[in-house]
Amino acid sequence: MANLKEVRIRIASVQSTQQITKAMKMVSAAKLKRATNAIIQLRPYATKLKEILANLSASLEGSSSPFIQVREPNKVLVVVVSSNRGLAGAFNMNVIKATNNLIAEKYSEQLKNGNVKIIAIGKKSQDFYEKRNYNTIGNNNELYAALTFENVTKITESIMDGFVKGEFDEVQVVYNRFKNAAVQIVTTEQLLPLTKVVDAEAGKTSNVDYILEPSKVEIVEQLIPKSIKIQLYKAILDSHASEHGARMTSMDKATENAGDLLKALKLSYNQARQAAITTELTEIVSGAAALNG
Numbered sequence: 001m002a003n004l005k006e007v008r009i010r011i012a013s014v015q016s017t018q019q020i021t022k023a024m025k026m027v028s029a030a031k032l033k034r035a036t037n038a039i040i041q042l043r044p045y046a047t048k049l050k051e052i053l054a055n056l057s058a059s060l061e062g063s064s065s066p067f068i069q070v071r072e073p074n075k076v077l078v079v080v081v082s083s084n085r086g087l088a089g090a091f092n093m094n095v096i097k098a099t100n101n102l103i104a105e106k107y108s109e110q111l112k113n114g115n116v117k118i119i120a121i122g123k124k125s126q127d128f129y130e131k132r133n134y135n136t137i138g139n140n141n142e143l144y145a146a147l148t149f150e151n152v153t154k155i156t157e158s159i160m161d162g163f164v165k166g167e168f169d170e171v172q173v174v175y176n177r178f179k180n181a182a183v184q185i186v187t188t189e190q191l192l193p194l195t196k197v198v199d200a201e202a203g204k205t206s207n208v209d210y211i212l213e214p215s216k217v218e219i220v221e222q223l224i225p226k227s228i229k230i231q232l233y234k235a236i237l238d239s240h241a242s243e244h245g246a247r248m249t250s251m252d253k254a255t256e257n258a259g260d261l262l263k264a265l266k267l268s269y270n271q272a273r274q275a276a277i278t279t280e281l282t283e284i285v286s287g288a289a290a291l292n293g
Contacts (some may be wrong), residue, residue: 004276014265018258024087025251028244032181035116035241039178039234053194053220053227055255067224068162068194073170075115076107077137077159079191079232080129080174081239082122084144091176091184091246092124095239098186099125099174119155121236147240149233156229163192175235176242182241182249191231194224224225 080099082092099118103111111118118134120126123141130136138158143151162168171192177186 004269004272007265007272011262011265011269014258015263018255018262021251021254021258025255026246028248028251030243032244032248035237035244036178039237039241042230042234042237046230049223049227049230050120050194051225065190065221065224067160067228068220070193071169073107074110075117075166075168075170076110077117077119077162077168077171078103078107079119079121079159079171079173079175079235080125081236082120082125083239083243084123084141085247086124087250088243089250090246091243092122094184094186095174095176096125096128098188102172102174102188115177119157119159122239143236147236152233152236153229156232159191160225160228173232173235175239176246177238178241178245181245185244187235187238189231189235191228194227247262 011247078099080095082095086092103116107116114135116135118125118129118136119138119140119142120129120136121143126136126141137154142157143155159171163171170190173189173191175187175189177187179185
């Protein structure tokens with residue numbers, strides 16, 4: 001059994017850790033509220049805009065917009081949205097695993113030919129793919145310091161420019177979609193080219209008759225770039241809210257575990273203290289008996 005000094009040191013260490021995890025939980029809870037408000041406000045607009053444009057694009061024959069032109073995916077770009085910091089459970093590894101599975105199942109040939117590129121948004125995914133010698137583009141670790149639509153747009157515009165120039169034929173985004181503080185859903189979406197909206201029940205393309213002014217072609221060509229920017233911004237906001245939810249949940253569990261460990265350590269301390277007292281009493285009694293003898 002550990003001596004009293006060792007147990008006291010361990011108790012003090014666990015108490016210090018518990019205070020840190022409590023503080024991190026409170027910070028994440030405060031940040032989660034702001035991040036949740038941002039994604040909840042944007043999500044309906046982004047979803048409806050994507051649906052409208054996908055239906056319009058599907059009904060246009062020979063549109064001049066390059067963003068709806070489907071090509072053979074010989075060159076692929078994968079945007080991996082993670083976080084800059086850890087201590088969020090499996091939040092980052094879930095995204096990385098989903099990305100690796102996507103590449104292995106769908107783009108294995110392109111990977112062998114060196115035609116899979118990675119844009120990592122977040123230090124965790126950036127470090128992971130750089131260490132494994134993937135073809136990573138740029139460094140976006142500072143984005144979360146000022147997460148605004150304008151800053152995300154810079155990344156989106158570079159992606160769109162690369163797609164138009166033929167640097168990649170297909171763009172996929174992998175991120176954690178926010179459901180609630182305890183649940184984050186790993187999601188893979190095709191950013192480029194734009195795809196048709198399919199009715200999940202009927203298995204048919206949705207056909208909605210919109211009244212358009214001035215014309216379908218002009219509206220599509222003006223709104224498609226904006227829609228693409230909104231979709232990536234939504235994915236990053238989703239991931240940002242998911243990160244704080246995952247970290248808050250993780251720190252809450254860590255605080256509970258620290259509490260359980262403290263109970264066990266205090267019990268061990270009391271047992272060691274009782275054993276020390278018993279030993280001292282035994283020695284005193286034995287000494288007294290020896291003197292009397």
